[in-house]
Amino acid sequence: MRSEETPRLIGADGLGALFTALRDRGYTVVGPTLRDGAVVLAELDSAGQLPSGWSADTEAGRYRSRRREDGAVFAHCAGPVSAKTFVHPPRARLWSADRNPDGSVSAAGPDAPAKRFAFVGVHPCDIAALGVLDRVLAGGEHPDPVYTARRDGTFVVVAECTEPAATCFCTSMGTGPAATAGFDIAITELLDGGHRFLARGGSPAGTEVLAALPSVPAGAEDTAAATAAVERAAAAISRHMPDEPLPALMTASRESPRWADVASRCLTCGNCTMVCPTCFCTSTEDVTDLTGQHTEHQRHWDSCFSLDFSYLHGGPVRTSTASRYRQWMSHKLGTWQEQFGMSGCVGCGRCIAWCPAGIDITEEAAALAAARLEDAP
DSSP states (O other), X not given: OOOSSOOEEEETTHHHHHHHHHHHTTOEEEEEEEETTEEEEEEOSSGGGSOTTEEEXXXXXXXXXXXXXXXXXXXXXXXXXXXXXXXXOSEXXXXXXXXXXXXXXXXXXXXXOSOOEEEEEEOHHHHHHHHHHIIIIISSSSOOHHHHHHHTTOEEEEEOOSSOOTTOOHHHHTOOSSOOSSOSEEEEEEOTTSSEEEEEESSHHHHHHHHTSOOEEOOHHHHHHHHHHHHHHHHHOOOOOOSSOHHHHHHHTTTOTXXXXXXXXXXXXXXXXXXXXXOOOEEEEEEEOTTSSEEEEEEEEOOTTSGGGGEETTEESOOSHHHHHHHHHHIIIIIHHHHHSSOSOOOOOHHHXXXXXXXXXXXXXXXXXXXXHHHXX
């Protein structure tokens, strides 16, 4: 096993006890649930809202929820909503100002979060994405106060992947399907021989919560079954990034004609950046009420695919679709390493499944690698 903790075995009904334990400790539980035909992360009141018996089939430009007969709870792939939505919200107030009756002005900073989140059932790629956001938004000289206020004190229950989607490529990015770090409790869902979960603590807080749940020590057979299930998932992943340093590939491909090819298909809709669990770009705007007595400076998600995102005095810098797609992919796979010492991609495959044009980042990377090989002397 990947932990020194003795793993515990929890029955299917133990998920309800987990919710109770977390809520008793003051957490707002966020977990997967079926909504509008997709498995999304949302605030949940009980384990009964988890997507029991639901999975999804994905391909480039395609996502379809699918009913399953085995009652699996965490056998779904990454849906369109990630943990980013809760810790780096789509819209946030940075400051506000009010004119008082005496003519003076009072100001206030960001709203303090009223909730402390416990993420239950997120997959290892999303845990890795939280690690990326931690580095970007909390690890520098000037931490983002909105992010840190929401991220600090979170509790994470990761569900190791046992059934990857066709769009997953986490093995290329070293982010799954096994959970190795960044969690308080890790669970592996087992279906053969009865529905149950192998659980292990990853932090003192996780060990304490785990001790409060009805469980028994896991036997060697259960531990082996969990390890085998995760290994089968890794072997089933069919999409991969090129087997070469991606930053060097992006640098060498700056003038590749492939950018024009992908630009002929890209709609610059920004879907890939909206569903990406690590894209963090934002813009700001000022909003006032009709009386003119109250104003707010708000931040909202933006995308490097937006024409105005690179606007400087005189106009936008990246006017072509090719330049904007190149910026996104080159930053994600290349210069992110230079900035933050890690990749900006965790291999979740959301950008592939939710691209209306069916553009596949692994296919584009492979095409760039093949072109570079052809051009080599």
